[in-house]
Amino acid sequence: RKEVEQDPGPFNVPEGATVAFNCTYSNSASQSFFWYRQDCRKEPKLLMSVYSSGNEDGRFTAQLNRASQYISLLIRDSKLSDSATYLCVVNLPNQAGTALIFGKGTTLSVSS
């Protein structure tokens, strides 16, 4: 079983739509949780951290449920510029300390 699983999509939505991405992780030792954004042929960039209490950054809302090992990202009022791949990421202990482990990503395409 993969450490981090996401629905790969693609999600094709019109501008202004609300879209939700889900993610599950398998290792209960996961310490920290994030959503990253990756544009085509570029490196991933941190979008936001995810906390158990839920957190919001503008149009983006992230939720974490540790009991069910589930993470979500909600994007409201989608913009064309939101088109990208969204990566669910967990920080896991490994032999050398900890490291970020990535899901496969969910592709979002916002159209006018």
Next chain:
Amino acid sequence: GAVVSQHPSRVICKSGTSVKIECRSLDFQATTMFWYRQFPKQSLMLMATSNEGSKATYEQGVEKDKFLINHASLTLSTLTVTSAHPEDSSFYICSARVEDRGSYNEQFFGPGTRLTVL
């Protein structure tokens, strides 16, 4: 945020040659550096973790003799793909972190190196 650079950004080489990729933290000292690989439409896969001055720790399935990692200073790590073959063609991304104190310290990513082996 902190800046991580990679060089080269793109390399095309013949099968059998070795390719060295450099990763530098430009405005901070990185105790730990990570190397990831990403194939088309796949996730970033962690290849190895290296702490400055010690040998790299490789993930299961990654050949340490093929992917040589050197982390000789707090600002530089190199990945050498030895005797590269077409199946090694991928997007290689490095990441650097200040230190791991048990709680999370942000990893900063380089822009990646796209390797094509003919």
